Amino acid sequence: xxxxxxxxxxxxxxxxxxxxxxxxxxxxxxxxxxxxxxxxxxxxxxxxxxxxxxxxxxxxxxxxxxxxxxxxxxxxxxxxxxxxxxxxxxxxxxxxxxxxxxxxxxxxxxxxxxxxxxxxxxxxxxxxxxxxxxxxxxxxxxxxxxxxxxxxxxxxxxxxxxxxxxxxxxxxxxxxxxxxxxxxxxxxxxxxxxxxxxxxxxxxxxxxxxxxxxxxxxxxxxxxxxxxxxxxxxxxxxxxxxxxxxxxxxxxxxxxxxxxxxxxxxxxxxxxxxxxxxxxxxxxxxxxxxxxxxxxxxxxxxxxxxxxxxxxxxxxxxxxxxxxxxxxxxxxxxxxxxxxxxxxxxxxxxxxxxxxxxxxxxxxxxxxxxxxxxxxxxxxxxxxxxxxxxxxxxxxxxxxxxxxxxxxxxxxxxxxxxxxxxxxxxxxxxxxxxxxxxxxxxxxxxxxxxxxxxxxxxxxxxxxxxxxxxxxxxxxxxxxxxxxxxxxxxxxxxxxxxxxxxxxxxxxxxxxxxxxxxxxxxxxxxxxxxxxxxxxxxxxxxxxxxxxxxxxxxxxxxxxxxxxxxxxxxxxxxxxxxxxxxxxxxxxxxxxxxxxxxxxxxxxxxxxxxxxxxxxxxxxxxxxxxxxxxxxxxxxxxxxxxxxxxxxxxxxxxxxxxxxxxxxxxxxxxxxxxxxxxxxxxxxxxxxxxxxxxxxxxxxxxxxxxxxxxxxxxxxxxxxxxxxxxxxxxxxxxxxxxxxxxxxxxxxxxxxxxxxxxxxxxxxxxxxxxxxxxxxxxxxxxxxxxxxxxxxxxxxxxxxxxxxxxxxxxxxxxxxxxxxxxxxxxxxxxxxxxxxxxxxxxxxxxxxxxxxxxxxxxxxxxxxxxxxxxxxxxxxxxxxxxxxxxxxxxxxxxxxxxxxxxxxxxxxxxxxxxxxxxxxxxxxxxxxxxxxxxxxxxxxxxxxxxxxxxxxxxxxxxxxxxxxxx
Numbered sequence: 032x033x034x035x036x037x038x039x040x041x042x043x044x045x046x047x048x049x050x051x052x053x054x055x056x057x058x059x060x061x062x063x064x065x066x067x068x069x070x071x072x073x074x075x076x077x078x079x080x081x082x083x084x085x086x087x088x089x090x091x092x093x094x095x096x097x098x099x100x101x102x103x104x105x106x107x108x109x110x111x112x113x114x115x116x117x118x119x120x121x122x123x124x125x126x127x128x129x130x131x132x133x134x135x136x137x138x139x140x141x142x143x144x145x146x147x148x149x150x151x152x153x154x155x156x157x158x159x160x161x162x163x164x165x166x167x168x169x170x171x172x173x174x175x176x177x178x179x180x181x182x183x184x185x186x187x188x189x190x191x192x193x194x195x196x197x198x199x200x201x202x203x204x205x206x207x208x209x210x211x212x213x214x215x216x217x218x219x220x221x222x223x224x225x226x227x228x229x230x231x232x233x234x235x236x237x238x239x240x241x242x243x244x245x246x247x248x249x250x251x252x253x254x255x256x257x258x259x260x261x262x263x264x265x266x267x268x269x270x271x272x273x274x275x276x277x278x279x280x281x282x283x284x285x286x287x288x289x290x291x292x293x294x295x296x297x298x299x300x301x302x303x304x305x306x307x308x309x310x311x312x313x314x315x316x317x318x319x320x321x322x323x324x325x326x327x328x329x330x331x332x333x334x335x336x337x338x339x340x341x342x343x344x345x346x347x348x349x350x351x352x353x354x355x356x357x358x359x360x361x362x363x364x365x366x367x368x369x370x371x372x373x374x375x376x377x378x379x380x381x382x383x384x385x386x387x388x389x390x391x392x393x394x395x396x397x398x399x400x401x402x403x404x405x406x407x408x409x410x411x412x413x414x415x416x417x418x419x420x421x422x423x424x425x426x427x428x429x430x431x432x433x434x435x436x437x438x439x440x441x442x443x444x445x446x447x448x449x450x451x452x453x454x455x456x457x458x459x460x461x462x463x464x465x466x467x468x469x470x471x472x473x474x475x476x477x478x479x480x481x482x483x484x485x486x487x488x489x490x491x492x493x494x495x496x497x498x499x500x501x502x503x504x505x506x507x508x509x510x511x512x513x514x515x516x517x518x519x520x521x522x523x524x525x526x527x528x529x530x531x532x533x534x535x536x537x538x539x540x541x542x543x544x545x546x547x548x549x550x551x552x553x554x555x556x557x558x559x560x561x562x563x564x565x566x567x568x569x570x571x572x573x574x575x576x577x578x579x580x581x582x583x584x585x586x587x588x589x590x591x592x593x594x595x596x597x598x599x600x601x602x603x604x605x606x607x608x609x610x611x612x613x614x615x616x617x618x619x620x621x622x623x624x625x626x627x628x629x630x631x632x633x634x635x636x637x638x639x640x641x642x643x644x645x646x647x648x649x650x651x652x653x654x655x656x657x658x659x660x661x662x663x664x665x666x667x668x669x670x671x672x673x674x675x676x677x678x679x680x681x682x683x684x685x686x687x688x689x690x691x692x693x694x695x696x697x698x699x700x701x702x703x704x705x706x707x708x709x710x711x712x713x714x715x716x717x718x719x720x721x722x723x724x725x726x727x728x729x730x731x732x733x734x735x736x737x738x739x740x741x742x743x744x745x746x747x748x749x750x751x752x753x754x755x756x757x758x759x760x761x762x763x764x765x766x767x768x769x770x771x772x773x774x775x776x777x778x779x780x781x782x783x784x785x786x787x788x789x790x791x792x793x794x795x796x797x798x799x800x801x802x803x804x805x806x807x808x809x810x811x812x813x814x815x816x817x818x819x820x821x822x823x824x825x826x827x828x829x830x831x832x833x834x835x836x837x838x839x840x841x842x843x844x845x846x847x848x849x850x851x852x853x854x855x856x857x858x859x860x861x862x863x864x865x866x867x868x869x870x871x872x873x874x875x876x877x878x879x880x881x882x883x884x885x886x887x888x889x890x891x892x893x894x895x896x897x898x899x900x901x902x903x904x905x906x907x908x909x910x911x912x913x914x915x916x917x918x919x920x921x922x923x924x925x926x927x928x929x930x931x932x933x934x935x936x937x938x939x940x941x942x943x944x945x946x947x948x949x950x951x952x953x954x955x956x957x958x959x960x961x962x963x964x965x966x967x968x969x970x971x972x973x974x975x976x977x978x979x980x981x982x983x984x985x986x987x988x989x990x991x992x993x994x995x996x997x
Contacts, residue, residue: 039093050549051742051802051891052813058894059816066819066839071812075722078815078839080693083723086808090589094803097551103800104793108560110575116469117313117448117565120426120460121258121770122184122213122284122783124308125563127463131516132310132383135523136376138557140744143376144533144548146540146872147336147748151351151969152343152930153867153962156526157375157747158350161338163509164306164320164382166981170504171288172302172324173295176980179336180306180320180378180749181370182601185219185783187303187321188212188252188282190334190368192220193645194301194325195250195278196229197332202276203249205230207242211257216282218769218780220252225778226615226647236263240271247275255283255294259419259452260404260426260460262291264498269298278329285309285322287424289390289397292498301325308462310384311377312557315576316566316784317601318750318791320378330354330978334368336375336748340981341974344928344967345935351969353978369604369641376746383523386513390505396463400425403461403470405490410474411459412491414481419456421492426460428452431480438480445472448568507982529965531872532747536962537896539821541689541843541875541885542636544717544739546814548794551801552742555793566784567770580786583796584754590799590807591733592726593756597765597775601787604638606734606753607681607712609766609781611646613732613757614679614708616764616779626678626706630669632661634687634879636712648678659688659833659845661698670705677707684728685715687879689818689843690835699729708732708761716740717889718815718842721808725756732757741795752788752795813890814842817897821888824901828908832883842887846874846904849882855914856921859884862907865929869903869953870962899956906953920944925953930964 032040054062059071068074075084095103116125128137136142148154161179168177181187192206208220210233217233224231234242236257243251251272256262269279280301281294286308294302307319325333331354339353385393401424408418408427416438419428431438432455439457442449447469450458459473470487478485513519531538538545555561564573584596600606611629618626629648631639633655640650651669654662661682670677680702685691692698699709711730717740719725725733737743737752745751757765766782767775773785786792802810822831822844829846851857859882863873875885888897910926913919923943925931931950941947952958 051547051798051806051810053891053893054813059813062816062820062894066816066823071809071816074816074819075812077837078835078841079691079722080836082696083728086721086724086727088589088721088804088807091586091804092800094806095800097801100797100800101551101554104555104797105558107575107579108555108558110578111560111564112572113559113563115443115446115448115572116464117568118460118462118465119448119450119565119567120458121215121450121567122305123313123565123567124460124462125313125464126308126310128310128312128380129384129387131519131523132380132387133557135520136380136383138553139527140534140548141527141530141532142379143553143744143746145530145747146538146543146545146745147372148352150863150867150873151349152864152964152966153531153872155350155965156529157379158338160379160382160526161375162340162350162980162982163386164378165338166507167382167385167505168322168324169981170506171285171293172283173293173502174299174302174324175327176330176333177322177324178333179338180373180375181323181335182374182605183317183319183321183783184213184282184303184305185216186605187323188216188280189219189223190370191280191301191303191323192223192229192250192252193368194329194332194334195280198278198329199249199276201249203247204228205232205246205248206250206252207232207234207239207246207248208252209239209254209257210235211259211261212252212254212282213258214769215780215783219783222612222778222780223645226612226645239268243268243271243275248272248277250278250280252280252282255281255291256287256424256426259428259456259458260423261420262422262424262494262498264297265294265299266297273298284424286393286397286400288500289393289504290401290494290500291424292500293502295324296502300329306378306381309381311380312562312790313565314562314790315564315573316786317788318374318377320374320381335370336373337980339974340979341970343969347966349966349969351971351974353974353980369608369638369645370602371604371638372602372751373749375748376750379747385505386510387519389510389514390503393505400461400463401494402490403465405493406470406487407459407461407473408491409489410477410485410487413483413489414477414485415483416477416481418491422495422498423492424494425462426458429457429459431455431457434480438476441476441479442473445476447473447476448565448572508986509982531962536870536872537888537892537900538872539874539886539888539900540872541845541887542687542714543745543875544736544887544889545745546717546742546889547891548742548744549798552794552797555797556791561790561793566789570771576789579792579796580789583792583799586799587735587754587756590720590724591735591756592724593733594759595762595765596754596756598752598754598792599766599773599782599785599787600734600753600755601782602749602751603714603734603736603753604642605781606755607638607642608645610710610732610734610755610757611642611648611679612779612781613755613761613764614710615646616776617708617761618678625676628673628676628678630666630677630680632682634659635681635683636687636714639681639712643681655688659686659690660692660694661686663694663698666698667701670701674705677702677705679708679710681710681712683712683715685718685841688833689840689845689885690833691841693836696729703729714739715842718811720811721804722811726758732761737795742798743791743794750788750791752791810890817888817890817892818842818844818886821886821897821901825904828905832880844886845880846884846886847882848884851911852882855911857911857914857926861926861929864968865907865910865926866903867930867964868925868951869906869957870960871900871903902954902956925950930967932965932967933963935967
């Protein structure tokens with residue numbers, strides 16, 4: 032080996048070893064000894080069936096160093112024209128992210144590495160931030176209940192359609208939407224409606240009331256302000272649809288609602304929209320937090336997450352995810368939505384934007400934007416143009432006619448992208464980033480195109496007095512208490528300290544793959560060249576994005592073995608849905624309109640059956656055998672029974688039970704023989720990369736959770752990215768877009784933006800680029816090793832429920848805790864809550880098997896952390912044994928009372944039969960890095976019976992405590 036070759040080899044090792052693959056060579060050797068394997072290759076051979084083993088990733092680029100990847104991504108970001116301001120609007124606007132929020136939330140692993148707050152006691156910080164978001168949304172929309180965010184505005188409109196269809200008990204299958212709805216929302220709405228047999232009719236604004244009177248649809252969708260900026264009173268239209276038994280849905284811009292009469296005050300049933308312009312960069316389309324607010328009558332039909340304020344075991348306020356019976360893992364094919372996540376990180380940013388600015392600051396921003404729009408409208412009229420709407424908030428519709436091209440060109444020459452609407456109308460959407468110098472440049476562009484002098488002296492148009500907001504908003508104390516940077520900084524830190532994220536300890540959640548989100552991967556996300564780009568900007572202004580997207584898609588094709596990949600789906604659930612739509616489209620193209628049966632194993636993720644129903648399919652459940660595998664005999668029988676109508680099989684691999692099923696190829700071949708397609712859920716892809724692939728196994732389509740296997744952070748419950756890979760025959764049915772050519776089918780649109788959450792794709796790009804083929808394969812092998820190491824070390828204390836060939840598990844294992852209930856009355860929930868006292872987030876609880884814990888350690892955890900978790904679990908088992916043997920009280924013990932708070936430990940009175948030391952410091956390592964759960968066990972039943980999703984109970988309690996202290 033030459034010196035240069037040796038240098039390159041050293042650099043390649045440096046690229047991935049200390050980051051994503053945590054155990055050292057010596058630790059790997061020791062772990063291999065424990066599991067009984069001679070090497071990682073031997074372990075792979077013992078775990079992965081030989082029939083599917085073997086994957087060539089040599090075509091991937093070689094591993095690069097951090098410095099090389101950062102330089103590469105900075106170069107790509109520089110190829111995007113961040114110097115051109117996009118005043119296109121259509122739901123996307125320039126915004127200033129307050130630096131205190133940028134550094135302390137978006138760039139802070141204490142916020143971005145946390146998981147969905149299923150363990151409420153150790154997620155109180157995130158939950159409080161989401162309650163702030165919900166309170167803000169309720170106030171702005173004028174409705175009493177809001178959820179903790181949705182994926183984007185287009186899909187929020189579609190989710191509202193589903194809600195309305197269910198709320199009206201499907202008495203009608205017609206939905207009427209205003210023609211001035213944003214075009215991407217129209218496309219998503221039409222896509223969602225088609226498989227369900229819902230007719231969507233777009234109607235001109237002037238004709239809406241007449242159309243409602245004649246047709247009596249189940250819902251009406253309105254845009255407020257309209258896509259060309261028009262502001263109008265919606266009261267008559269809302270009353271008309273409700274008179275016919277339908278619901279009124281309004282898609283509203285939240286900044287405008289600081290000045291405009293809220294839709295709720297006009298009678299709207301559902302209000303949706305995007306909070307992107309509340310401090311979240313445009314990022315070429317996402318991720319952004321959409322919102323939904325509803326009347327109280329519809330709260331149990333709301334999709335996604337809803338944070339409610341309950342009480343803990345000590346009677347103090349404590350937050351939790353409310354109404355969980357709506358979740359897909361319970362309702363499955365009866366769920367009203369397949370959304371299983373939110374945009375928590377972005378919702379936190381948007382909520383904190385309101386906290387930082389407060390109601391007066393928000394009004395000031397809105398008034399400034401509105402005044403700038405009025406000034407531009409005046410300049411347009413001075414230049415000789417007509418303005419289409421006299422009533423507007425931030426968007427001026429210039430009637431440019433034959434001069435439209437000239438106006439667009441004159442604006443571009445001065446550094447602005449404007450919107451091209453139909454009929455020669457040019458849209459100018461003002462935002463908070465626009466300066467006085469920008470206004471002067473816009474006036475000059477109008478003058479050049481119009482051929483007459485244009486000044487900013489005379490304003491035109493505005494908000495009619497009857498539509499001006501008179502009600503207060505963001506009146507809770509949190510929105511007025513943190514306007515100094517020290518105050519805001521400390522508030523954010525106080526919330527962060529209440530939570531357990533990956534910067535504190537391992538989060539061993541099965542199926543969720545909580546691996547390292549390396550700092551080098553996160554840095555490019557906030558580069559201006561990635562953040563400031565409008566999703567509908569001219570293609571030549573986003574060349575860096577296009578190169579990155581094309582390369583990432585190509586690498587994902589090579590990793591999965593598929594012919595094509597779409598990056599549009601912006602969540603795993605969206606990936607499932609898009610994949611099933613591709614299968615549906617393929618069947619329809621062949622005239623097989625009758626093929627609508629989807630076979631789904633009983634162990635599948637709950638989103639699978641919900642997605643199938645949304646795609647117009649009927650779910651038939653296939654059983655599992657005693658080893659947790661798909662019951663092949665049951666599958667054969669049902670595939671034969673439904674052969675004439677079989678559309679697809681949805682299967683997770685490795686299985687949801689954490690094993691590589693040896694019969695997977697036989698299963699795929701059986702479905703193909705019956706004319707169906709195989710959809711593979713990619714949740715467990717971290718056990719496949721480099722060892723096998725969905726295509727080689729026999730799948731036709733697979734979604735990839737980039738927020739799992741490919742290192743995009745979970746963000747406390749979002750963002751996620753769920754692209755799909757497909758075989759060549761399904762490629763024509765990948766998602767497209769009405770405004771930007773991103774390939775795919777124009778009539779299949781699953782997300783509002785062409786490439787979904789484009790601004791976080793640099794994370795997965797950097798991960799693959801730094802790892803290279805060797806690193807990716809080794810990561811998979813070490814992930815499998817770590818799971819088998821935990822299974823082996825814990826099997827004497829907790830039975831491992833399922834194993835594959837040679838007694839091995841895949842990348843996760845299921846610990847059976849069901850026997851403890853009979854022996855000592857200890858529930859799996861008690862174990863989960865007791866782990867909090869040890870400083871750990873619990874593994875996945877009671878799924879896919881009730882009464883169990885599913886553990887996935889990933890390759891990113893060092894052996895010392897795995898051993899720490901083992902020590903905690905063994906210690907808990909000893910506590911269970913003490914209860915079983917009568918040495919601890921069956922009702923009053925550390926497990927039943929967990930978690931223990933600092934206030935409880937420090938209280939004068941201590942009535943438990945075990946010591947404070949046993950409660951708070953059960954092992955020596957806990958003392959060294961003690962985490963104090965901020966609340967005791969949350970009362971779930973109380974929270975659902977007394978649903979409150981705003982700041983009010985928190986403020987009342989704080990006031991009571993203050994009075995008591997005084």
